[in-house]
């Protein structure tokens with residue numbers, strides 16, 4: 208067992224740290240869940256990409272550094288320790304890109320990935336529908352064959368950042384009558400500004416348009432935008448869902464930095480003893496998450512697939528994130544009520560963690576049935 | 587950076603597990619001193635204490651990761667006796683500036699001929715120990731024995747108090763030795779939690795109510811999923827602490843492992859129903875140990891305070 212990074216990885220860390228020290232905006236960008244903030248964050252993605260820091264783990268051909276999983280973890284530690292902005296390109300980078308690496312065509316990768324890396328094209332995930340949340344496979348939006356592509360109809364909802372994003376990816380029913388709901392689905396990409404698309408922003412708890420409804424009315428999607436084989440959409444989409452719950456959506460670096468900030472806040476408030484245990488738990492949790500990630504990375508590099516452990520991960524980070532922010536707001540006392548602080552923004556964001564990326568109830572079912580081997584119950 | 591146990595360490599765990607399964611620890615706990623002593627010799631021969639004893643004194647150490655591996659297995663099998671305290675005695679003796687006591691006592695500890703305990707202030711199972719170290723007013727003493735034997739909540743433990751007098755073996759107590767006790771306790775607690783989870787999963791898979799296994803009810807599943815999550819995130823803390831031996835990492839591991847084990851104990855009891863509440867059912871041996879280990883060598887609250895008392899900022903950079 209070893210926790211020391213190789214000299215080459217440390218050199219990578221130093222290089223990242225120096226770049227971030229020189230580039231991270233001195234004044235925090237406005238919230239990326241607003242139109243103004245979205246633009247500012249898009250520009251930040253471009254700045255990252257200019258020196259190939261936006262997607263360090265990708266192949267160089269698409270704008271990355273071929274850095275591998277361990278260096279990605281190192282980069283993320285530095286990124287959040289430097290107080291760098293949240294990533295508006297997240298959905299595309301952590302969900303669509305891994306899918307395209309595994310299931311896309313060479314043409315799709317060459318066309319889609321470089322502008323994703325630079326923030327020129329921001330992607331939204333269009334999976335959920337009004338009638339298909341946890342039971343995602345019950346979705347009813349349709350894709351019907353037409354000359355050179357597909358005509359898409361239906362409604363997607365809760366699509367993060369779709370209010371200002373450029374394109375989206377989602378599942379559509381392409382075969383109406385199949386024995387099982389997971390069959391006959393096709394995974395495709397579409398343009399949020401194509402004719403027939405209407406995007407209606409939805410205000411989240413604090414009113415910011417963090418997600419949106421997407422109405423689709425005879426929207427044309429060319430064949431080149433189908434990911435994998437038509438009808439195989441479920442399998443293809445699920446291979447990426449593990450990425451979302453696993454490490455890539457919430458890197459340990461983010462929580463290490465947040466725990467550091469919480470300790471600073473606690474010290475600044477005179478280290479009140481009634482919050483000591485919760486602050487300590489935040490420090491302990493961040494360290495646990497970091498070490499869990501190192502172990503997962505080591506197994507992954509040995510060729511083991513990530514598998515249902517990603518559900519453990521999801522439950523852990525989402526509960527952790529809320530506990531950390533609740534502690535911060537309690538420490539702030541009366542000021543904890545103020546909505547225009549980083550802690551408040553983080554709190555509102557954290558509250559959704561147990562709901563998206565597969566609710567924690569669904570994740571606990573996966574842990575119980577697939578990791579502990581308990582009998583399947585009624586769903 | 588390769589944060590995984592080596593194949594040798596995994597083999598070590600597997601062989602200990604097999605040996606302890608065959609040893610039937612529940613009957614050892616319920617048996618007499620002779621049975622405990624026999625088990626003690628076997629675990630020592632298997633190399634459980636050697637990682638805590640330096641090579642110079644006929645051990646294999648210091649190898650804290652191997653020690654943690656071994657103590658997870660001791661916890662999984664609810665092995666009785668002052669196992670953590672023997673490790674602490676070894677760490678204390680090895681750290682003394684004067685080599686005399688170490689030369690005299692450590693080879694016996696490594697070989698399993700000597701059972702040691704440490705009174706600070708209680709000496710766990712001192713009535714069964716050959717060597718009773720006592721921490722008194724910043725000094726380390728070899729006590730002439732113990733008195734006042736009291737039962738613990740855990741039937742596998744007895745709480746004793748060192749007798750006054752004896753031989754003063756050092757005028758100062760090497761404080762960092764206590765990190766070895768915390769680390770071993772954390773490992774033992776994790777093992778206790780893992781055993782409780784395993785046994786409960788087996789139980790709810792077999793126990794039928796309303797015509798189906800109770801393990802198919804979602805309320806049951808979710809409690810077990812939470813137990814699994816807590817234990818699986820305590821595990822890397824434990825091994826990370828074994829790698830660094832930094833006091834703060836050890837404190838974090840102790841707090842997390844004991845909280846996870848204790849929460850798992852509560853879940854295990856609830857999901858077993860009344861049978862779990864009986865002394866004759868073996869589960870009770872792990873349930874009560876989870877409670878006892880929680881406060882041994884630093885309660886969760888004390889450990890959390892230690893996590894914050896060190897310079898805690900920039901955890902990322904320390905990795």
Ligand SMILES: Cc1cc2nc3c(=O)[nH]c(=O)nc-3n(C[C@H](O)[C@H](O)[C@H](O)COP(=O)(O)OP(=O)(O)OC[C@H]3O[C@@H](n4cnc5c(N)ncnc54)[C@H](O)[C@@H]3O)c2cc1C
Nearest residue numbers: 332333334335340341365366367559562563564566568586
């Ligand atoms: C901030 C935010 C961002 C999001 N971003 C996106 C996005 O970008 N793209 C996208 O496609 N979707 C997105 N979503 C939607 C998200 O994926 C869904 O909210 C989620 O799948 C849950 O579906 P639901 O909201 O319809 O809740 P429901 O499925 O109606 O669930 C409500 C409650 O019932 C529980 N429940 C349901 N079924 C079961 C069961 N079998 N067992 C136990 N409990 C059950 C759930 O766990 C939950 O607690 C986002 C949601 C939020 C809050």
